[in-house]
Amino acid sequence: MKKMFVMFLALILAMSCVGAFADEEPITITVAHIGPTSPGPAADASQYGQATLHGAEIAVEEINAAGGKYRIELIHEDDQHDTEKVVNAYNTALDNGAQIILGTTTSKPCEVAADLGYEERVFFLTPSASAPAVIEGRDNIFQICFDDYSQGRVSAEYIAEHKLGTKIAVIYNNSDVYSTGIRDSFIAEAANRGLEIVAESTFTTTVDFSVQVSEAQNAGADVVFLPMYYDAAAPILITADSKDYHPIFFGVDGMDGILTVEGFDTSLAEGVMLLTPFVATSEDEKVVSFVQKYEAAYGTTPIQFAADAYDGIYTIIAAAEEAGITADMDTEEVCEAMIAAMQKITVEGLTGTMTWDETGAVGKEPMAAVIENGVYVFND
Amino acid sequence: MTRAKRNRLIYNIVTYAVVIAAFVILQSMIANKSISRTLKGQLVPICSWVIMAISLNLVIGFSGELSLGHAGFMSVGAYTGAIVSGYLLTARGVETEWLRLAVAIAAGGVAAGIAGVLIGIPVLRLRGDYLAIVTLAFGEIIRNLVNVIYVGVDGARMRFSFLNNDLPEGVTMLVDGAKGAVGIKRISTFTAGFVLVMITLVVVLNLVNSRAGRAIKATRDNRIAAESMGVPVTKYKMMAFVTAAVLAGMAGALYGLNSSTIVPAQFTFNQSINVLVFVVLGGLGNVLGSVISATLLTILPEVLRAFADYRMLAYAIVLILVMIFTNNPIVRSWADRIVAPAKRLLRGKRKAEGGDA
Numbered sequence: 001m002k003k004m005f006v007m008f009l010a011l012i013l014a015m016s017c018v019g020a021f022a023d024e025e026p027i028t029i030t031v032a033h034i035g036p037t038s039p040g041p042a043a044d045a046s047q048y049g050q051a052t053l054h055g056a057e058i059a060v061e062e063i064n065a066a067g068g069k070y071r072i073e074l075i076h077e078d079d080q081h082d083t084e085k086v087v088n089a090y091n092t093a094l095d096n097g098a099q100i101i102l103g104t105t106t107s108k109p110c111e112v113a114a115d116l117g118y119e120e121r122v123f124f125l126t127p128s129a130s131a132p133a134v135i136e137g138r139d140n141i142f143q144i145c146f147d148d149y150s151q152g153r154v155s156a157e158y159i160a161e162h163k164l165g166t167k168i169a170v171i172y173n174n175s176d177v178y179s180t181g182i183r184d185s186f187i188a189e190a191a192n193r194g195l196e197i198v199a200e201s202t203f204t205t206t207v208d209f210s211v212q213v214s215e216a217q218n219a220g221a222d223v224v225f226l227p228m229y230y231d232a233a234a235p236i237l238i239t240a241d242s243k244d245y246h247p248i249f250f251g252v253d254g255m256d257g258i259l260t261v262e263g264f265d266t267s268l269a270e271g272v273m274l275l276t277p278f279v280a281t282s283e284d285e286k287v288v289s290f291v292q293k294y295e296a297a298y299g300t301t302p303i304q305f306a307a308d309a310y311d312g313i314y315t316i317i318a319a320a321e322e323a324g325i326t327a328d329m330d331t332e333e334v335c336e337a338m339i340a341a342m343q344k345i346t347v348e349g350l351t352g353t354m355t356w357d358e359t360g361a362v363g364k365e366p367m368a369a370v371i372e373n374g375v376y377v378f379n380d
Numbered sequence: 381m382t383r384a385k386r387n388r389l390i391y392n393i394v395t396y397a398v399v400i401a402a403f404v405i406l407q408s409m410i411a412n413k414s415i416s417r418t419l420k421g422q423l424v425p426i427c428s429w430v431i432m433a434i435s436l437n438l439v440i441g442f443s444g445e446l447s448l449g450h451a452g453f454m455s456v457g458a459y460t461g462a463i464v465s466g467y468l469l470t471a472r473g474v475e476t477e478w479l480r481l482a483v484a485i486a487a488g489g490v491a492a493g494i495a496g497v498l499i500g501i502p503v504l505r506l507r508g509d510y511l512a513i514v515t516l517a518f519g520e521i522i523r524n525l526v527n528v529i530y531v532g533v534d535g536a537r538m539r540f541s542f543l544n545n546d547l548p549e550g551v552t553m554l555v556d557g558a559k560g561a562v563g564i565k566r567i568s569t570f571t572a573g574f575v576l577v578m579i580t581l582v583v584v585l586n587l588v589n590s591r592a593g594r595a596i597k598a599t600r601d602n603r604i605a606a607e608s609m610g611v612p613v614t615k616y617k618m619m620a621f622v623t624a625a626v627l628a629g630m631a632g633a634l635y636g637l638n639s640s641t642i643v644p645a646q647f648t649f650n651q652s653i654n655v656l657v658f659v660v661l662g663g664l665g666n667v668l669g670s671v672i673s674a675t676l677l678t679i680l681p682e683v684l685r686a687f688a689d690y691r692m693l694a695y696a697i698v699l700i701l702v703m704i705f706t707n708n709p710i711v712r713s714w715a716d717r718i719v720a721p722a723k724r725l726l727r728g729k730r731k732a733e734g735g736d737a
Contacts (some may be wrong), residue, residue, distance in 0.1 A: 038692050041650040081647060083639055084425055088682050091417035108560075108643055115566075115640035133562060133641075175527045175644060177559045204524065319490065 001149075012112065026071040027327045029320060031313070032098035033076045034089045035105030036112065040080030044231065045106050048305050049078070052105045052127050054298050056307030058290065059313035070320055079104055083112045088125075090116060095363045099325075099334050100125070102312050105305065107131035107148075107178055114141040123335040125316055126200035127308035130253065131177050132168050135360035140335055142342050142360040144308045144315065146179060147278075151252045152185030152227065154366040155275055159223060160193035164248050164273070169199040169221030171236060173213045173228050178324065181225035182252055203232070209239045217245040229254040229306075234261045237268045248273060256304045259374060277351035279369045279376040287350055304351070311349030318345045392585050395668040399581065402675075404575045410570075418682055426678050427573025428454075428635035431580045433658035433674035434667055435627035440656070441665035442588050443620035444600030445504070448652050449519030453625045454646035456495045456522060457488030457632025463531055463538075463559035464488075465637055466554040467634040469565060470533045477567040484567075485576065485633040492629020495522070496622040504617045507603075519652055526644045531555040560643035561636065568638035576634055577671075580627050584667060587623060596620050661702060 025112045033056050035049030053076055075096050077089035086109035093101065101117065101124045104110040112128035115217060117124050117140050122140035126134060132147045146154070159165065168190060173179035190197060199219035201212040213236060216224050224240075226233050226248050233255055240246070248271065251258075255274040259266050280291050280301045294302040316338075323341035325334055347354045352364035370378040406423065409415040432454060439447045461484040468474040468483060503514045530541040532551035532728045543545050545557060555561045587593050598606040607613055636642045658677055662669030680698060684691045705711050 037689065041646075041648065041654065043645065077685070083641065083643065085681075087421045087425075087639070088418055091421040092682065092685060095417045108641065111641050112639055131559075133559065175524070176645070180558045204527070292607050363610075 002190055007185050018052060020041070026067060027067060027325065028071045028073055029099055029325060029327075030075065030097050031056075031072045031100045031102050031316060032093035032096070033074060033309070034079050034086065034093060034109075035076075036081035036109075037076070037078045038080055040082040040085060045081035047230075047260065047303075048128060049081070049105045050107045051257075051303050051305035052103070052309035053314075054294065055127070055302060055309035056102055056313050058293050058297065058306075059310045061293075063313065063317060068317075070317055070325075072317070074102075074313075079106075079109050079113075081106045081109060083109050085109075086113045087116065089113075094122070094331070096109040099123075099329070099331055100316055100338065102309065102316065104126065104129060105213050107134055110134045110141075114138055116139070117335075121332040121334050121335040123331070123338040123342050125312050128305050131181060133177070134284060135229040139339055139358065141358070142315075142356050143362050144312050144349075144354070145253065145362070146364075146366065147361055148181035150361075150366070151275055152182040152187075153189045153253060155182070155225065155227075155250060156189035156193055156195060158275070158366070159250060160190075160195055164250065165222035166194075166196055167219070167221045167223070168195050169201075169216035169219060169224045169247075170197060171201050171203065171209070171224065171226055171228075173232060174202040175204040178226070178254065182186075183225075186227065199286035207235075209236045210243075212236070213239045213243060213245065213371060214245070217243060220319055221247055223248045223250055226251045226255065230257040230261060233258055234264045237272070238264075241268050246271075248371070249361075250274070259371070260300060260303070260378060262312065266374050269371050270373075272378075273368055274371075276304045276369050276376065277364065277367055278302075278304040279367075279378050281375045281377060284350075289361075290350055307350040311347065311354070314349060315345070315347045315354070318347050388589060391668070392589075395585065395671070396578075398576055398668060399574075403570075406570070418515065418530060422569040422678060422682065423575050425635060426567045426675050427570070427577050428631045428638075429655070429658065429674040429678050430577050430671050431627055431634070432629035432655045433662065433670035434577075434580050434584055435624040435631070436655050437441060437659045437662070437667060437670045438584055438587070438620050438624045438627075440659055441663075442600065443596050443617055445617065445621070446508070447515040447621070447624075448512050448649065448656070449499075449515035449517070450624070450628055450655050451647040451649070451729075452515075452519035452522035453492040453495060453628035454631065454632035454635065454651070455526060455642075455644065456492045457629030458636030458642050458647070459526055459555060459561055459632075460491035460531075460629070461485060461488040461633025461636045462564050465552050465567065466552075466561075466564065467533055470552050470554075471536045471538065478569075478572070481567045481569070481572055481637060483629050485572070488633030488636075489626040489630040492632065493599060493622055493626040494630075496712060497618075497624025499625075500621045503608055503616055504621060516649060516652070519647070519649055523644045526555070526560075527558050529555055529579050530557055550671040554637055558644070560641055560646075563640050564637060564640050564642070566640060568634050575635055576630055579682055580630075580673075581621065581667065581680035583627065587620075588667075592616060593621060657699070661699070661706075670714070 033053050035052045036045045037049040038046055060072045064071050077093045079086035079089040090113045103112050105128050107129045110126050111134050114124050118138040127144045130145050130148050132149055135141050172183040198221050199216045201215045226249055251274040253276055256276055258269050319338050319341040321339035322345050342356050355363045369378050395577055436450045464487040465480045465484040468480045474480050482514050499518050503511055528543050530545045531554045532539045532547045534551045539547050539664055595611045596610055599613045599616055658674040662673035684694045687694045
């Protein structure tokens with residue numbers, strides 16, 4: 001027993017010597033990914049959480065393998081898309097030594113967590129929480145994705161410029177911040193662009209859409225704008241098909257994921273357009289490599305959320321280099337340094353070339369894709 | 381003192397003692413910083429869920445009515461609390477946090493109580509399943525209503541809008557429709573939660589052991605017999621229902637003021653069921669059981685974080701196991717055997733003192 005202990009000690013000593021001799025030991029930053037990876041009491045957003053987690057994992061693997069100045073240790077906490085659980089996830093992450101939060105994936109929980117972080121000075125970079133309220137009045141959080149106001153505005157702009165139609169119907173979830181936020185800015189911009197809103201209907205649960213679809217059909221809408229998550233969009237497409245109604249369906253980033261809904265006939269999604277900065281079939285070198293790695297590791301094609309998180313990790317690295325983060329900095333020092341650095345950097349990511357201002361909102365080009373033969377294709 | 385009375389006294393003392401001991405232990409852990417952030421962050425929600433469970437137990441366990449809309453009262457309390465607190469801060473400049481919290485909690489209780497009376501009048505004429513369905517509908521109505529309410533503060537005035545946000549620019553929004561109550565200043569504290577739990581215990585334990593409480597339990601055990609004895613059934617059912625609503629409203633205010641934002645989607649039917657699980661697991665009519673089960677079942681999913689992806693599965697399995705074990709006659713007799721000597725000891729002591737009547 002004693003012998004073993006001595007040997008063990010010797011081993012530790014030897015290992016520490018090796019460590020001391022190696023030059024330029026990489027600095028380890030602990031990043032916590034917070035997002036819903038299981039269904040919560042209010043709603044199921046686990047597909048987004050899984051996507052952001054996996055996207056981040058791929059980026060971390062690449063960075064650690066490349067062996068630059070920084071190493072990232074990624075930990076994950078599930079928030080179940082719930083404003084109570086997210087507090088626990090956030091606290092557990094900090095208990096486990098997180099210095100920077102990559103998250104949270106969804107808007108409302110992000111608002112709660114970022115507010116805690118604002119008071120305690122913890123740096124947040126959210127890949128996909130798009131509600132404007134997430135960054136409003138808080139300097140500690142930055143977004144990779146567009147905020148909802150921009151999405152609604154850009155959608156109306158796109159529909160008008162590409163002359164997709166003039167009679168627009170809107171179906172939206174009036175109990176959802178994301179849905180109502182985009183709808184509001186879409187309606188405002190549509191008026192400026194001379195688009196006519198012929199029907200507008202709401203829903204709160206995703207059970208039956210025959211009333212809403214009929215309303216759009218009877219009003220003769222040629223474009224139906226669907227600012228919602230894919231889980232509600234799938235039954236709408238099914239209902240429209242059963243009524244033999246085939247307008248152009250136009251969605252926003254929440255539509256991403258529609259092709260992966262279990263038991264959903266993806267041929268119904270043919271021709272659906274959506275606002276997305278990322279298309280997996282793109283021939284861009286970086287995208288091809290990312291998609292290959294992602295498919296090999298997880299067996300599915302990455303959605304926009306995965307790309308957002310991938311970019312998020314690279315943004316953290318870029319900002320950390322700019323800020324000169326060291327291992328002995330606590331979360332508060334890291335936070336202040338990162339906030340300053342974020343406004344100086346430019347990141348070439350999968351989702352475009354990104355810059356940030358002091359509000360935390362991202363600046364990049366909007367793009368729209370159309371679903372053709374079961375894959376997204378950029379529409380230009 | 382009769383044996384029944386004595387048992388009740390012991391039960392009540394144990395209930396208070398458990399809650400106070402838990403508070404003292406947790407406070408000392410906070411003082412010497414040996415508490416994890418995760419647990420510390422959960423203390424206020426735990427207090428809210430404990431109050432929710434106790435108050436629902438009053439309806440289900442003591443008054444014998446299955447209510448499925450308890451989260452509705454919680455949301456009424458949460459929204460009222462958020463509005464009152466926001467108004468006091470923005471329009472009246474009340475900076476003292478505990479004062480704002482106290483007023484907000486009281487207001488939350490009153491608002492939920494009024495909702496309880498309004499709902500109780502039609503609902504309590506129904507029985508059994510019908511009552512369950514109507515309370516469920518009530519919860520959904522409340523949730524859909526708060527989805528389309530807009531409240532803002534403009535100078536010293538409070539402004540309301542319904543269906544569409546017609547409030548002028550520059551108004552500080554307190555409730556913003558589907559976006560929920562926004563910009564809440566977090567003022568709930570564990571001490572406030574503890575005080576509220578104690579108040580709840582005092583109210584419920586005294587109510588169920590009072591003359592009114594006996595009447596409530598009589599209407600549960602045999603409605604016809606109670607009626608024939610001249611007990612006004614509706615009045616006592618109403619008493620239990622409204623008391624529970626007030627307590628749930630206060631819990632809601634405490635819960636809401638612990639978060640920077642609350643959304644209507646948080647108070648769905650699922651949450652009502654969640655509280656129902658606390659009550660059933662803790663035992664119908666068992667207040668201490670409600671306290672313990674609400675606490676454990678709130679903490680459990682966090683403890684199970686180690687299981688990562690299988691967390692919720694593990695949670696469900698634990699629930700099933702607990703349900704099976706606590707209802708297993710072998711386990712029960714085994715538990716009785718452990719509890720019996722302690723009881724005998726107590727009884728023996730009392731006999732030696734000549735206390736039994």
